[in-house]
Amino acid sequence: MTELNNLWLTETIRLREEHAGPLDDMEANRLARTAGGDLPTRIARRAVWLAERDGLAEALRHWLQGARLALIVIAVLAVISGAGLAFAAMGDGQTSVNVFWALGSLLGLNLILLLSWALGLVFAGEHGATLGRLWLWLSEKLARDAKAVQLAPALLLLLQRQKLNRWALGVLVNGLWLLVMLSALVILLTLMATRRYGFVWETTLLSADTFVAMTQTLGALPALAGFNVPTVEMIRASGDAALNIESARQAWATWLVGVLVVYGIVPRLLLALLCLWRWKTGRANLHLDLNLPGYAQLRERLMPTSERLGISDAAPAQLHRVESGVSDLQSDGALLVAIELDNQRPWPPQLPENVSDAGILDSRESRNKLLEQLSRFPPARLAIACDPRRSPDRGSLALIAELARSASATRVWLLQAPPGEALDAARLGDWHVALQQLELPFADCAPLNWLETGHD
Known part of the structure; x- marks a missing residue:
């Protein structure tokens, strides 16, 4: 897009938030901070990402x-x-x-x-x-x-x-x-x-x-x-x-x-x-008016006072898509993370030495902490474990997509039911359809060998 189009979308997002209230912009803010630049650049990156998403x-x-x-x-x-x-x-x-x-x-x-x-x-x-x-x-x-x-x-x-x-x-x-x-x-x-x-x-x-x-x-x-x-x-x-x-x-x-x-x-x-x-x-000579309330409120979120000057990671090529925006040169290591698992399932499984465990994401704080970490140190391979007994709601799918964008390669592990229980075929089918729409590979067996070596 041209610079004028970016400013145009930024102004549109400002008006939309002014009349309808703040948008869900946590990922947009994080990606704008990671991309770096001055405040107008970060505001524009945030707005363009939200405009693509919405x-x-x-x-x-x-x-x-x-x-x-x-x-x-x-x-x-x-x-x-x-x-x-x-x-x-x-x-x-x-x-x-x-x-x-x-x-x-x-x-x-x-x-x-x-x-x-x-x-x-x-x-x-x-x-x-x-x-x-x-x-x-x-x-x-x-x-x-x-x-x-x-x-x-x-x-x-x-x-x-x-x-x-x-x-x-x-x-x-x-x-x-x-x-x-x-x-x-x-x-x-x-x-x-x-x-x-x-x-x-x-x-x-x-x-x-x-x-x-x-x-x-x-x-x-x-x-x-x-x-x-x-x-x-x-x-x-x-x-x-x-x-x-x-x-x-x-x-x-x-x-x-x-x-x-x-x-x-x-x-x-x-x-x-x-x-x-x-x-x-x-x-x-067109530029954003940073004195407008809609932009002034973003200063602390996009450029915190605690932030220090330094080299920032390059911006992902296409932030709005599920495809990874991280290159192999930026990423390193392998990571396993689980989403909202209950206490009936022992976790984590036995992992190879070069595979790290990111724990279970069961709160907003744990999710934000991991996403901030991934924005600085993106893994080369990421496995996301999900319990297919739960419905694939919009929040879980959005989190999976956001995690996938933070790694070079991602696979989803649909866990087996605990002993004595059976998976709902219809719900499992919903998971398959949702993950196919996200264009993410998935399996019902542990991708530990792939996490360790990069090969099945």
């Missing part, structure tokens, strides 16, 4: 897919809208084109919204939020993941702290309007290339001199870029009827295209690039 990371991937699809839908609508503007401006070719009506159709709404966006950026920084909310809403709907509803508020809060939301919206708004203008330009050129248009201007109140001045003023910048501007004679003559002169038609067509490019396309392109530059610059 399905938020997958929801983020669904949301991003929905966001891309929503952007494609809006872009298609922008292309259609631009084509509509061009058709509305040029008409069907049967009548002359009023150049200033055409110009108003092509640029009027764009320039009004451009000015409105610029004023909103200066005074509020939130203009364009309607289009942004539409995109977020459509992204959420297309994601089709109930957990994705927590992602959009977290993203907005994260960006607002650095005022990046205005630049993100600026890229979206100006990029889409640039697409509208480009679509209008393409259709405009296509219509002019395939139809013969005459151009006129009409007025009741204004004089011909006013239109001459307006035409020359609007054409001044395009003229610097090489676009033609109609002569004064052409402008005056076009007030009576469309000139049936090839040079006049080409001059008006070139003037109209030039005005569209200079006042419609270029400003949107420059603003989109400006917003993109500010967005990338600001995104590189």
Whole structure:
């Protein structure tokens, strides 16, 4: 995942805990402490692990897919809208084109919204939020993941702290309007290339001199870029009827295209690039606000005051999976541990000299103590003894998975029933199914030879 996605998930976890209460994060905290790093790094590692475990990371991937699809839908609508503007401006070719009506159709709404966006950026920084909310809403709907509803508020809060939301919206708004203008330009050129248009201007109140001045003023910048501007004679003559002169038609067509490019396309392109530059610059400076209560409370759990600086073990590659995150180079020795055995069974069995006994885990304290030990000294081989007379509840399976991630190789030993008792076949089958889902090997005989030598 990218750094932005990690920060996004971290903020999502903070909001979730703020509204629904603290999550079960004991393993996440332990793994974050083991991985080391400064406090923001540990908070992010903890959040990413919790997000993977609780399905938020997958929801983020669904949301991003929905966001891309929503952007494609809006872009298609922008292309259609631009084509509509061009058709509305040029008409069907049967009548002359009023150049200033055409110009108003092509640029009027764009320039009004451009000015409105610029004023909103200066005074509020939130203009364009309607289009942004539409995109977020459509992204959420297309994601089709109930957990994705927590992602959009977290993203907005994260960006607002650095005022990046205005630049993100600026890229979206100006990029889409640039697409509208480009679509209008393409259709405009296509219509002019395939139809013969005459151009006129009409007025009741204004004089011909006013239109001459307006035409020359609007054409001044395009003229610097090489676009033609109609002569004064052409402008005056076009007030009576469309000139049936090839040079006049080409001059008006070139003037109209030039005005569209200079006042419609270029400003949107420059603003989109400006917003993109500010967005990338600001995104590189994004960081967690450690003064927020949700993060401040994690300081002692993730970076205890008693902790000393030193070299930390490398982070496991994939913490959320049952597969071991410990390499053979990190691990050493063999260990046998039992989970919640009763007093009827003598324990431990006779063990080879190189196999250690971790005892019986029957309390939260004993479990946490062993997990902390394994995080520092992971074994090469770990055997977990379970009593299949007990049901494979979620807590036991979670503990087995957590222990398995702390060793290079793990096997589960399903103990035989004491003399005079028989195992429940259905319950034993439940154990088999659960361990197969965890992808952990299991057997009903003691794996002592495997613990001693690494071979059966």
